[in-house]
Amino acid sequence: MNKLSAVIGFTFMNKVRTKSFLITTLVLALLLTIGIHIPYFIDKFTGNENGPVTVGLVYSDYPELADSLEKYHDRLAASGMRFSKYEQADTALDKDLGDGKIAGYLQFVKTNAESFPEVNYVSKKDSISSGVQTELQAALQSVKTEFITKGTLSDAQVAELNAPVSINVHKLEDTQGGTQNGEDSSKERDFSPANFAVMYALIILFFMTIMMTGNMISAEVTAEKSSRIMEILITSTSPLAQMFGKIIGMFLIGLLQIFVFTAVIAANLSLPHNRASLEGYELDFSQLNPSVLILGLVYFILGYFLYATLFAAVGSLVSRTEELGQAVMPITMLSLAAFYIGSFSMSAPNSLLMKVCNYIPFFSPISMIVRIGMGTPKTWEIIVSIVVLLIAIYVFGWLSAKIYRTGVLLYGKRPTIKELRKAMKAYKI
Template sequence: MNRMGAVIRFTFMNKVKTKSFLITTLVLLLLVTVGLNIPYFIDKFSGNDDSGTKIGIVLENQPEIAASLKSYQDKAKAASYTFVEYDKGDAQGLKQEIDKGNIDGYLWFDNSEGGVFPAVSYVSNDESLSNGIYTFLQAALQSVKAEYITKGALSDEQIAALTAPVNIESQQVKNSVDGGSANDPKSDNEPTKAINYGVVYILIILFFMTSMMTGNMIAAEVTAEKSSRIMEILITSVSPLVQMFGKILGMFLVGLFQILLFIAVIGINVSLPHNQGVLAEFDLNLSQINLEVLILGLIFYVLGYFLYATLFAAVGSLVSRTEELGQAVMPITMISLVAFYIGIFSMGAPNSLLLKVCSYIPFVSPVSMIIRVGLGDTPVWEIIISLLILVAGIFVFGWLSAKIYRTGVLLYGKRPTFKELRKAMKAYKI
């Protein structure tokens, strides 16, 4: 155990101190930071900063609509947008107001076509409307339009209900086994929360990134040690099996360290003042996270990582030169891509036959079961069977990988054929 701990510590510290790891991690963190702040940067560089936006409305043009807009702005308490009233106005005078900075633009209503509601134009110096102004004006004018057409026939609550979008939730028909009505899906099935959908999506992305990045790092480190002949010295003090599993656990901690860094950077960026409004629009409530989804998802995530990590270590032990590593790990990379794409494109159909079949195939079951547990309706016995098959797969492929690793670390020159590898594996017992 002491030797295993020494290998884990050495693998972790040796990796996190390398320049390539530090540079790659910093670049990725920088890209995440830039990506989360792209809307803010676009508004800043394009001059479309909507904070304190003043929009002119002419009372002479449409006094009834102008009054309704002012009333909507007061009720909505939209501090970022303010309507400025003008008793009279012409195009030249309003342009001068824009040039002086008194307003950012103005609304012009054209009822020349004789429609029920006049056509609306927003006039400003910008080539196009920013997303913030467009969203605000669209919601405001939609409410004002309903009030304008009904002419006071509806109350404020009725107008709000009329203009509110209709949300359609997808429900699965359930058999009335437990006494619930078959025509009432909500009697025994709660709607899938958006936060749980996000948890599933994040777990799938993390599984793919961790298995690929840390898996390739494991294979590269084994190959580098083998090509530099350091392996011949290492095996005199530590057995090959301790080396393999020590490297796997050490790299797992490296991947976990990277994930924690990403979580910290994402948390800092979304908590910035200019991003809090965007986050509030999603109306996410962490209390809605289903602990069963989170716990089972993490279990499948960790088990899936160890399955792929053992294979990467075995393949790395067969390669004598780092130049050949990319071609050697290609089959494992393709399998992980298949699992990733099956998961991403099946999130809309968590109870599909494809995912049910994939739940019993160890290489794709981690992703499949994460989706089925988080978004679908999966019986407990299916979860247990999938877990047992996955654990059995880890033991089988772990034993096979250990045999390959034990033999491959001392095979130099060209890559051994299957026949040569089988002969060598028979000579050593695990």
Template structure:
């Protein structure tokens, strides 16, 4: 056990200190940061005042009240309570006012709202919104509709309703939508169809699947490259006299697993830090992404499936690395494993909108694809607890089987030089070495 710890510690320190690992981690962290801040960066380059208003665009609009002072006051009060688009109202006497025209020409206001007397009888005014842009802002239109609806409700109800009741009437009804399959629609109890999946769960699933694929491939190739490099430099012949091949293999796998976990922790801190920025909090609100809707089971099971999936692919990469004598041949040798991981990734990504089809259900039990596909079903509440545990049990059984097979290949392959041996040659060598 002491030798195993030595191999784990040596492998971790050696890989974590390499320039390639450090620079890859830094570059990926920068790319994540840039991707999460693209809307804010765009607003800066466009010259918006987002940085001065906590990440929210400040809008100045002209307001032509005419004889509707009460309605205008209600609209202004309502806009003050909204955090999506802060509006500063500037009063003008009429749409033809010279000051208003000058303000529009000099980009001091982004448009104007005019309260116009309706044709025929009517106590509530017609509203005209003129925007400087080619297309009026959807956020401004939404704010005007909500604010004027509240003013209209108050004007009609008078003192019959309290301010709280008016606020409840004018509050928009939140609707969570999801796709329902034919099986669910005719299932009888309808409980599955009533489940709601927040948008944030889709985002988390995308991130976790991409993270699993990139991390598993990077760390898997590290394992194979480490073994092949030691074998090609003949260092393996020295190491094998002091440490058993089995201890070497699992020591390297565990050591590089710690390297992968370190990278994931760094990425998690980068994502968390960016989410805490004020302008990103506003963007999450605009896209209706609420942490309260997050299915935390997907994070717990996601970590569990990542660990087990890593070890399954890790033992395969170690076995393949042990039978390759030159690093130049490694890319071709690991291609089948890379293709397996790509299949798992693509099944998950391209079926996120149709997570109840037969392909997804079958793939969620296959050990090579279950780390991503079952994660998809968990995140969208499409998997029962017994299905998850069956998938985990099959994944553990696959790790034990392929770990046993990989250890036999490893013990034989590390001492075989020359061209890459065939399966038949490996079987002969195992029998000769009584492995």
């Protein structure tokens, strides 16, 4: 145990002090800061200011339509724009547009007496912001309905006519009170922005941790092997303590980076100009399902150790760092496949593909995080998936330890499977 803690401490401190680690962490933190501020920079460079966008509304041609549009807008609980009333399109309107007092103006143009008039939006640019366009289209649709019906419908009927139709999804129940797939319909989980945010963050962090720390583990083993220092280390420490000491040490380094990145993101999002954009996502973490966070962290840790043992074993087989990229490619492809399966199946977390991936240890960490966050996995599915993952960690950990013990002492050309198997038989863990 003392030797294991010594290897963990040595690996952690030795890597944290390197310039490459410090520079990489600093650059990634800087990129995160820039990425979070991109919307703010775009608003500044395009001349947009914080607060509602002011749009001019010309009354001269269709005063009743302009009045209906303004009344509809006033009834909105929240809006990203406001109207400024103009009696007609004249030089005063053009001057306000040129001075930047309004972002553009809206004008109804006559076509014929029966049909709804054309709507023109005039601005200094050849485009309209997506938020203003969405809000204007919804308001104009209501005004158009009122114009066509010509007062034959009440305000309540017009509102009902314009209200979007919601689709409620239910599972088909059988005659025994269950569902067609034997699942309890009461377990249908409503969409929660907080659950989705935590689930997506865990997936991204899992993939980033595997890619960064996994490659660091294999590179560390290969570098020690190529310098022949491994011949000394392998005689002073058991291969299991040495391998898992490196894995746990690199895991702590990954957690340190995650903590730094989380602090950077939180600090940037807490700034006043970013806080308003965050409120638009309606993230209420008091509604977070604790199982999403707890089970998500369990799969995060178990998945990391599974992939880390494989990276360590592969690194021990390579004698030169130039060959490392090609050697770890199969493990990289497995992690990419797991990431893409989980990402593209978020809209169908209970699909057959996701259920099958629950029991494939290379894919189950991400697939189960998605199912727990968005779907309705049964308790026995979670238990069986964790058991399979633990068995896989034990098997691949045992196999990786034997490969590690024999591979680190094989120099020159990459050993063949026959040579590796013969060397592994001579060593027992």
